[in-house]
Each structure stands twice: as structure tokens, then as C-alpha cells.
Amino acid sequence: MLNATVALTGRSGRRRGDGRAALAFATPSLVGLALFTLFPIVMSLVIAFFHWPAVGDRQLAGLGNFTALAHDPVFRRALFNTLLFVVLYLPLNLVVSIGLAVWISPRMKGRRALRVLFFLPVVTPMVANAIVWRLIYQPGGLIDGALASVTGAHAPNFLGEHGWAMVAVVAMSVWQGFGYNMLVFSAALDAVPEQILDAARLDGAGNWHLFRRVTLPMISPSIFFATTMTLITSFQVFTQPFLLTGGGPGVDTETLMMFVYNEAFSVYEFGLASAGAWVLFVLILGVTAAQFAGQRRWVTYDV
Amino acid sequence: MGKIITGGMSRLLAVGAAGIIASTVIAGCAGGDQGSGGSKAGDVVTLSWSMWASGTEDRNAWQKVADEVTAEDPNIKITLETAPFTDYFTKLGTRLAGGSAPCIVSMQSLRTGGYTSGMLPLDDLIAKNSLDVSDFDKSIMAGLAAGGKQYALPYDLGSLVVTYNKDMFEAAGVPAPKIGWTMADFESAAKALTRDGKYGFAAYPVDLYMFPFLLSQTGAKPVDASGKLALTASDMVGAFQWYADLAAKSHVAPKVPGVDNNFPDTQFLNGNVAMSVNGPWSVLGLKQQAKFNVGLATIPAGPDGSKTYSAGSGFGIAKSCQYPDQAFRAISIMTSAKVLGELGTLGRAFPARKSVQDQWYQNAFAGSKEVIDAANASATPFVTTANWDLVTKLLAQYGVQVFNGQATAADALGKVQQQAG
Numbered sequence: 001m002l003n004a005t006v007a008l009t010g011r012s013g014r015r016r017g018d019g020r021a022a023l024a025f026a027t028p029s030l031v032g033l034a035l036f037t038l039f040p041i042v043m044s045l046v047i048a049f050f051h052w053p054a055v056g057d058r059q060l061a062g063l064g065n066f067t068a069l070a071h072d073p074v075f076r077r078a079l080f081n082t083l084l085f086v087v088l089y090l091p092l093n094l095v096v097s098i099g100l101a102v103w104i105s106p107r108m109k110g111r112r113a114l115r116v117l118f119f120l121p122v123v124t125p126m127v128a129n130a131i132v133w134r135l136i137y138q139p140g141g142l143i144d145g146a147l148a149s150v151t152g153a154h155a156p157n158f159l160g161e162h163g164w165a166m167v168a169v170v171a172m173s174v175w176q177g178f179g180y181n182m183l184v185f186s187a188a189l190d191a192v193p194e195q196i197l198d199a200a201r202l203d204g205a206g207n208w209h210l211f212r213r214v215t216l217p218m219i220s221p222s223i224f225f226a227t228t229m230t231l232i233t234s235f236q237v238f239t240q241p242f243l244l245t246g247g248g249p250g251v252d253t254e255t256l257m258m259f260v261y262n263e264a265f266s267v268y269e270f271g272l273a274s275a276g277a278w279v280l281f282v283l284i285l286g287v288t289a290a291q292f293a294g295q296r297r298w299v300t301y302d303v
Numbered sequence: 304m305g306k307i308i309t310g311g312m313s314r315l316l317a318v319g320a321a322g323i324i325a326s327t328v329i330a331g332c333a334g335g336d337q338g339s340g341g342s343k344a345g346d347v348v349t350l351s352w353s354m355w356a357s358g359t360e361d362r363n364a365w366q367k368v369a370d371e372v373t374a375e376d377p378n379i380k381i382t383l384e385t386a387p388f389t390d391y392f393t394k395l396g397t398r399l400a401g402g403s404a405p406c407i408v409s410m411q412s413l414r415t416g417g418y419t420s421g422m423l424p425l426d427d428l429i430a431k432n433s434l435d436v437s438d439f440d441k442s443i444m445a446g447l448a449a450g451g452k453q454y455a456l457p458y459d460l461g462s463l464v465v466t467y468n469k470d471m472f473e474a475a476g477v478p479a480p481k482i483g484w485t486m487a488d489f490e491s492a493a494k495a496l497t498r499d500g501k502y503g504f505a506a507y508p509v510d511l512y513m514f515p516f517l518l519s520q521t522g523a524k525p526v527d528a529s530g531k532l533a534l535t536a537s538d539m540v541g542a543f544q545w546y547a548d549l550a551a552k553s554h555v556a557p558k559v560p561g562v563d564n565n566f567p568d569t570q571f572l573n574g575n576v577a578m579s580v581n582g583p584w585s586v587l588g589l590k591q592q593a594k595f596n597v598g599l600a601t602i603p604a605g606p607d608g609s610k611t612y613s614a615g616s617g618f619g620i621a622k623s624c625q626y627p628d629q630a631f632r633a634i635s636i637m638t639s640a641k642v643l644g645e646l647g648t649l650g651r652a653f654p655a656r657k658s659v660q661d662q663w664y665q666n667a668f669a670g671s672k673e674v675i676d677a678a679n680a681s682a683t684p685f686v687t688t689a690n691w692d693l694v695t696k697l698l699a700q701y702g703v704q705v706f707n708g709q710a711t712a713a714d715a716l717g718k719v720q721q722q723a724g
Contacts, residue, residue: 054400055420138560159561160707246562248700265393266692
């Protein structure tokens with residue numbers, strides 16, 4: 001009895017000691033997290049409720065910034081553009097990355113080299129990519145030049161023409177971004193047990209059925225992961241339209257992130273910018289939550 | 304994706320991270336005592352200076368200016384920070400907002416109005432140091448002032464002129480533009496030069512390059528007498544439409560590939576267009592980069608003769624600077640006749656001091672003096688609004704559609720006016 005108590009207190013005492021050591025080790029990252037993540041997040045929420053110019057007096061604005069956003073045609077257009085980008089980009093990215101992952105999945109020659117090749121756009125700097133794509137898109141550029149020399153007709157001015165600019169941005173983004181998801185799917189496909197596929201084949205499943213009824217459900221956790229991550233990053237799209245079109249022509253390619261950036265760093269309305277950022281955050285949170293809620297219906301975790 | 308970090312490794316990292324954070328916090332506290340953009344060790348004050356620069360050559364020219372200050376006054380050291388012009392004002396605005404602005408701030412006349420709240424008025428310091436400002440060109444002194452206060456001492460000024468590719472003119476058999484040439488001369492030259500996939504002119508909706516042509520064509524100015532944005536006035540809409548139609552209708556200028564404010568410069572330097580607009584501050588860059596002979600011409604004359612704008616830049620002091628006296632001493636040296644003369648000889652700046660302007664001509668293109676003199680005589684300072692960065696951005700975004708024939712000038716200018724007016 002006595003021994004047990006001693007042992008217990010001894011153990012719990014040691015556990016407290018571990019806790020302190022753990023805390024000591026965690027402190028650096030906790031401090032970092034608090035300083036560079038939590039503080040800015042809380043601060044931006046505070047700023048969102050203020051009229052906060054770069055220099056000069058700051059005033060409490062209440063919900064003023066949010067109502068201003070609701071009435072701002074540019075913000076509404078940016079919201080629409082962001083949704084349009086997501087709707088175009090996400091399915092394209094998934095189809096291309098799954099398609100290529102399936103294509104290089106069988107034991108084909110040069111498979112590793114192809115994987116590296118497809119992954120290259122992800123690791124090359126976006127700025128360099130954008131400059132190259134500008135040269136491809138611009139009048140007299142690669143597409144226009146090739147088309148003119150073959151057919152004599154001119155290609156559209158992709159980045160400067162209403163109706164084409166968003167398509168051009170999406171195409172460049174898919175090229176830039178599919179490699180990551182392809183790698184995820186490729187790994188998932190490798191992990192599909194050969195016996196299951198063999199069993200399905202024995203049962204008379206054709207290639208399409210095998211893919212649709214066996215392979216896809218088997219890699220559905222990866223699809224769920226890729227969809228969620230891609231959705232989040234595509235809501236935050238900034239670099240591609242910023243570098244390729246500057247939001248133009250007009251506001252055809254101005255996304256929510258670009259709106260936030262412009263309000264903050266060319267108009268210096270930090271309040272409005274923070275409010276916009278929080279609208280984006282809530283939007284992403286909502287869509288991600290909806291995805292998690294819906295995953296039960298189609299994601300299979302049992303083998 | 305990466306290798307799993309081993310226990311020992313992570314402990315090492317944690318210690319390292321703790322060290323970094325600790326030193327950041329300590330440095331942060333120390334910084335709080337010192338204010339921004341300067342520090343003092345003994346009698347020597349180190350001041351930071353932010354400047355725009357387009358490349359190593361440019362940066363070296365400015366580094367020499369910084370060294371000049373220390374040579375003149377060993378108690379002042381300057382740390383030069385440079386950024387490309389397109390990013391410079393974004394950075395500056397953010398740093399002024401964060402209270403971490405550099406001590407010495409470079410300022411362009413077009414943008415002075417937007418940054419006055421973060422800058423120190425220099426009038427008291429000018430009086431206290433009895434600095435003689437009569438040698439500075441009056442128009443650029445006015446350009447760097449706002450609300451009756453002087454915010455910067457000018458280093459350069461310049462009237463916008465046409466730069467042209469002499470080789471292309473000769474190849475096409477088009478006579479070189481003379482001072483006093485008209486818009487009709489310009490349009491017929493542009494037409495003759497547009498051949499073999501090359502174009503006569505680069506038309507693009509960026510402030511300094513576009514508005515001189517609009518001013519000469521109809522007298523339209525982007526800002527009215529009361530200082531308000533006036534883009535929807537009929538003479539402005541008409542002039543903008545005419546200018547955009549050079550690309551959209553008469554096709555003597557290339558299609559504009561989206562928003563790219565370097566477009567006119569790159570097109571001209573690539574030899575893709577025969578004419579562009581530029582200021583004397585670009586002569587150094589043009590001379591070095593162009594693989595053809597460059598000539599200068601005045602902006603073509605409209606019904607009321609040739610008109611152009613002048614703009615320029617200078618150095619001011621941030622309000623947050625703890626050493627305004629030393630900073631003022633520094634910017635006085637940086638805008639002294641000696642330094643400006645050297646910058647003029649380099650071709651980096653057309654000196655804002657009248658006494659040394661001759662030095663700029665020594666290295667400029669042949670025949671430059673007559674053209675620059677004529678341009679200066681017909682120039683008015685380019686007046687802007689406080690939110691000029693926004694106006695510039697919107698003009699490019701909406702303007703591009705007019706240049707590609709997908710919108711009218713009235714439509715695009717109406718939208719810019721509505722969002723920035």
C-alpha cells in the first residue's frame with residue numbers, strides 16, 4: 001500500500017519533470033508560433049474592425065470594413081474570379097494529375113525520369129515560370145508564332161484579351177501545380193495491393209471497371225487529401241495572376257488575394273485588406289469543413 | 304517529403320531556433336531605442352538610404368554617391384538599400400507604416416503627395432543650415448513640395464522626349480524627326496516604320512510615357528486645376544482613344560500583352576519598335592543596353608505646338624529618423640553641385656542644379672542638347688493625386704483593353720475615375 005503510493009507519487013513526480021523538459025524543448029517553437037503566427041492572426045482580426053491607414057489616425061470602424069466590401073464591385077468581382085479559378089483549376093488539376101499518375105503507374109521504362117520531369121514545374125521558381133509563360137502567350141510569342149507560321153492566322157492575345165486571360169492563368173497554374181498531386185497519386189497507386197487487382201481481374205473486371213470500382217476507391221484517401229490541399233491553395237491564388245496579368249485586363253483576373261494585397265500595399269487601407277483576408281479565411285474554412293463532412297460518402301479507409 | 308530529422312538533430316535545431324529568437328527579440332528592443340533607419344557608434348552615425356535601381360550598373364552609381372557623403376563627412380556612413388522602381392514605392396509605403404522606414408528616402412515628384420504624412424518637411428532644416436536652393440531648378444523644387452512644404456531636395460529632373468532607333472529610321476528611308484515635328488509627321492513616320500513584323504511606336508497606358516502625347520494632342524491633363532483626378536473630361540477621353548488606336552486601329556504599335564509596365568522599354572530595346580518615350584534619366588541605361596543608334600526628338604506638336612511634362616526625383620528624410628540633422632547633411636552632399644555633376648556625366652541623372660547641367664550633355668547622344676532644351680522650354684510639371692500608385696495600376700489594368708480594341712476610352716477611363724477619383 002505504502003509502496004504503491006510512493007511509487008505513484010514518484011512516477012507522477014517524474015512525469016512532471018518530463019513535462020517541464022518537454023516544455024523547455026517546445027518553448028522555442030511555441031515562442032515562434034506565438035510571435036509569428038498567432039499574434040499576426042489576432043492582430044489582423046483587430047485591424048479588420050478599424051479604419052487603419054498606413055500613417056495617420058486609426059479609428060474604430062466596427063463592421064464598416066465588411067459592409068464596404070459587400071458594396072465594392074471590385075471585391076465582388078474578385079470573389080467571383082476566385083471561385084471561377086477554383087472551379088476551373090481544381091477539376092483540371094485532379095484529372096491531369098490522376099491521369100498522368102495512372103499512365104506512369106505500370107512498370108514502364110523511364111518511369112522515374114518521367115516522375116521527375118512532371119515534378120519539375122513544382123520546384124522551379126514561379127517567377128521564372130511566369131516569365132516563360134508570358135513569352136509563350138504574348139502576341140508574336142510561341143503559340144502565336146507557331147500558329148501564324150502553320151495556318152497564317154493569329155492566336156488571341158491571351159493575357160490582354162477579355163475572356164482569355166483567366167483561361168491562360170488557369171492553364172499555367174495547372175502546368176505549375178499538377179506535379180505535386182501526381183506524386184501523391186503515384187505513391188497511392190503503388191500502394192494498391194496487387195492481389196486485390198488480381199482478384200478483380202479473375203472476377204472478370206475490365207480495365208475501366210478495375211479503375212472505376214477498385215483503384216479509385218483504393219486511392220480515395222489520397223484524392224481527399226489532394227482535393228482539400230489543392231482547394232485551399234487555389235482559393236489563395238496570387239502569384240500567377242499577379243505576374244502574368246497584374247489582375248487585368250480590367251479586373252478579369254483579380255483574385256481575392258490580389259485584392260487584399262492591393263488594398264494593403266498600394267492603397268494602404270490595412271483595415272479593408274484585413275477584412276478581405278478574413279472573408280477569404282472564413283470561405284476556405286467553410287469549404288474545407290464541408291469537404292470533411294462529405295468525405296464519409298466517398299472516401300474508403302478500409303482495405 | 305524530406306528526411307526524418309533525428310532526435311539529436313531536432314534538439315540542435317531547437318537550441319538554434321531559441322538562439323535566433325532570443326537575438327531577434329534583443330535586437331528588436333535595441334532597435335526600439337534607436338528609432339528607425341539609423342544608428343550611432345561614437346561620433347559616427349550610420350544612416351540607411353533606400354533608392355530604386357534597375358541593375359548593378361545603376362546600383363554602383365548610387366553607391367558612389369553614398370561613398371561621396373562619407374568622404375565629405377567621415378562622421379556619416381550610408382547604407383544603401385535598392386529595389387526595382389516598380390516595387391520601390393510598395394516597399395516604402397509598408398515601411399513607413401511599420402515605423403521602420405529608412406532615414407533617407409528617395410522620392411519621385413509624381414508620388415510626393417502620397418507620402419507626405421511619413422516624411423519630414425525640410426523647410427526648417429534648409430533655413431537652419433542656410434542652404435542655398437536657388438541653384439535648383441524651380442519646377443522640380445515645386446514637384447517635390449506639397450501643401451507649401453518642401454519634402455525633398457531634388458537630384459534630377461527631366462522633360463519627357465521621344466527616343467528613336469536611328470538604324471530603323473534609316474533602313475525604312477524615313478527622315479529623322481526634327482524639333483517641331485507634328486503629330487501628322489509622327490503618324491506617317493510610324494506607318495512607314497511598321498513593316499516586317501516591327502512597329503513604329505510603343506503605345507502603352509503608363510503615366511510618364513502616355514500623358515505627354517495626350518497633352519500635346521489635345522491639351523488634356525489627368526488632374527484638374529483643383530488637384531482632382533479628371534480622366535473623364537472629353538478632351539482626355541478623345542486623346543486617350545486616339546493614342547490607344549495607334550495599337551487598336553491603325554496598328555502602328557504592337558498589341559499590348561496584358562499588364563507589363565516595362566513593355567515600352569523592352570519593346571524599344573529589343574528593336575521591335577522604332578519609337579518610344581523616355582526621360583533623360585534613362586540615357587545611361589539606353590546607351591549601354593541598346594544595340595543600335597539612339598536619337599532623341601521632341602514630343603510631336605499638336606494643334607497648339609509641342610508640349611510635354613517634366614518630372615524628377617530627390618532625397619527626403621523620414622519622420623521616424625532619429626538623426627534628422629545628419630540626414631540633412633547627407634542629402635545636402637548628395638545633391639551638391641559636385642555629386643550631381645558626376646551623376647550628370649554618367650548619364651544617370653539630368654542634374655537638378657542649373658550650374659552643372661552642361662555635364663549631362665558631354666556623354667549624351669549627339670544633338671541631345673537642342674532637343675532637351677526645346678523639351679524643357681515646352682514642359683509643365685506633371686501634377687498627380689495623392690493616390691497616384693492606385694491610378695497607375697488601374698490605368699494599366701483597364702487601359703490594356705482599349706489598346707486591344709475590346710473597350711472604349713470612355714468606358715475604361717470611367718472605371719478608373721470611379722475607383723480612384
